[in-house]
Structures are given as structure tokens and as C-alpha cells.
Amino acid sequence: MLAYIIRRILLMIPTLLGIMVINFVVIQAAPGGPVEQMIAQIRGRAVEATARFSGQAGETAQQGGQRPAGQAGGTTAEKYRGARGLDPEFIKQIEKQFGFDKPMHERFVLMMGNYLRFDFGTSYFRDQSVVRLVIEKMPVSISLGLWTTLLVYMVSIPLGVAKAVRDGSRFDVMTSGAIIVGYAIPGFLFAVLLIVLFAGGRYLDWFPLRGLWSDQWSGASWGQRLSSLAFYADYFWHMVLPVTAMVVGGFATLTMLTKNSFLEEINKQYVMTARAKGLSENRVLYAHVFRNAMLIVIAGFPGAFISVLFTGSLLIEIIFSLDGLGLLGFEAAINRDYPVMFASLYFFTLLGLLMGLVGDLMYVVIDPRIDFASRRV
Secondary structure: OHHHHHHHHHHHHHHHHHHHHHHHHHHHHOOOOHHHHHHHHHHHHOHHHHHHHHHHHHHHHHHOOOOOHHHOOOOOHHHOOOOOOOOHHHHHHHHHHHOOOOOHHHHHHHHHHHHHOOOOOEOOOOOOEHHHHHHHHHHHHHHHHHHHHHHHHHHHHHHHHHHHHOOOOHHHHHHHHHHHHHHHOOHHHHHHHHHHHHEOOOOOEOOOOOOOOOHHHOOOOHHHHHOOHHHHHHHHHHHHHHHHHHHHOOHHHHHHHHHHHHHHHHOOHHHHHHHHOOOOHHHHHHHHHHHHHOHHHHHOHHHHHHHHHHHOOHHHHHHOOOOOHHHHHHHHHHHOOHHHHHHHHHHHHHHHHHHHHHHHHHHHHHOOOOOHHHOOO
């Protein structure tokens, strides 16, 4: 088992490197990089200052018998959309500020070297370290991901088992209809419906519309929060609607997977043998069938948590005004905030690869008969 774990960890290195290389090249090729974003800000917010700077540069150039800097024959300003008329030296300063004065391969090697030392840099447009930004947003994403995943499993496994035992019955047909409806309605659309019904949209005003907790807890320390029962009540009160919206759209697939796994095991020979020996139905189901049927379901828990944590909550965060990692990543992509984008990609990819290994180890925990030591990959 130890040899298998070592092989998997070593395999993560080229996988992580390949993912980073592909995304780095694709993002670098996309228009509207950080230099262009800064130029757009200068054009939009400091027109007078830019005009004054260009005028002074033009007077200096004319006094020296040269053309104004903005009209120089260089191509630095022509590389970026909207840079025409700006001093090329000023553009070079912006490039140096963002590290674009180096070739792309040098920037990639330097970035990966910093990541190996867990130095993720500083956001271009927020003036905060990336680590601090991620830590600030983490409570929202962990809250949504953890409670959604737990509730999805708590609903889906018992419901899937019940559907498998009652396959073809009226209960199975009715619950299948509910599952189809839940699967068909997008989570963000259901979130809007919950707001209209229960958050003061039109009918009832039972739940808050925004935030992870009330304003009275915003200035409190974590020690004060965690030592107060009122804080826990307030926290879960805020979590009801967003978590419900995510659970409704997420339990359908797992329920059907549980049902199909149970049906496959129930029809096997060892189940018929157990029943022939006189074992009760509950003992057959939960002492023999459950461990084999739940192998793929429970072992997938780490991956499901990571998936919900980092990919499934963007629209929910926007609708309920929750400032989490999904919204942070979206804003970083829009603003071309490369340190946030690549650091998040590196961290989440590494975490996803580790959770894949944890998922494999869960198979051994659930069923010790499984031995990965004989596998070559």
C-alpha cells in the first residue's frame, strides 16, 4: 500500500505541471491581460493626468529636437489595445510592474518556483496577498460545500436504498418523479424561488437574504463567535436557503447511483444464499449488501466535497451575496488577476489530486479485501 501511495504522489507531479502549463498558455494567449486592464483604468479614471503627462513629454521631446514620446517609432504601445498615445516608457513600467518584461517561459518557471515555496504572490488589483484573500473567502465556500455534501449524502443514501428495496412500487415511481423535477430545476433558479417565497421577496420574510451571519457578528473575533450559541443559531439561519438550493439540484444523481448499486448487489448469488440460510432482510441488506453497494458511493465523498466546494457555488454566492471562492475566482478571471487565477488553480488542482488519492484509500477502509499494492499505477 505504501508503494502505491508513493507512486500516486509521484504521478501527481507531471499531472499538476501539465495542467498548469496548458492553462498558463491558454490564459496568456487570451486578450485583455493585466497590462491592458491597467491601461483601461488609466484611460477611464485618469484622463486628465495622462494628458498632462503626455503634454510634458511632448514639450521635452520638441525642445530636444525629437518627436513626442507618444509618437515614437517604437512598438511597445502598439502591443496593447488602447495604449496608443501613451508614453512607451510608461507602458514598459507597467509591464515591469506585472512581470511582463520577461519572456513567457521565464515567467512560468519563476511562478512555479514561487509556488513550490508556497509563495503565491499578491493580487494585482486588490493589493492583498493571495493567501490572505483565499483565507478570507474560505469560510463561505467551506460552509456551502460541507453542509451541501453532508445533506446530499444524508438524503440520497437512505432514499436510494428505499427505492432499491421497493423497486417498481408506487413509492419508487413517486420519488422518481420528485428526483426528475429536482434534477431539471437549476440550483440558481430554485434559489430565486426560495428568495421570493421565504426571504421577503413577495410572501414570507423568514430568512435573511445576504451574508454568512448578521452584521452584529461582523466585528467580533472568532473566539467570541465560536463561544456563543447565538452565533451558531444565526449562522445556520443564514445557511438554510443557499444550502437548500444546492442540495435540491445535487441529490438526484447520487440517489439513482445508490439505487442502481443496491439493485445490482441484491440480484447476486451471495444475497440469495444469505436469504436461504434464514437471515433477516435487514441483516442481508445492511450486513452484506450495504458494504458492497456503498463502496463507490462513500469512496466518492472526498471528490464530491471538492467538486461542490470549488465549482458548484458561484451563482449561489452571487444570488445570496456570499463572498466566497467562487466569486473570487470569477472576478479574478474578469479582471485578469493572474496571481489569484493561477494560485487558485494550483492550490485547487493539488487538493483535487490529493482527494483522488484519499478516495482510493477510502475503498480500502470500507472494504479491506481491496488491495492496491498489486496495481502498477
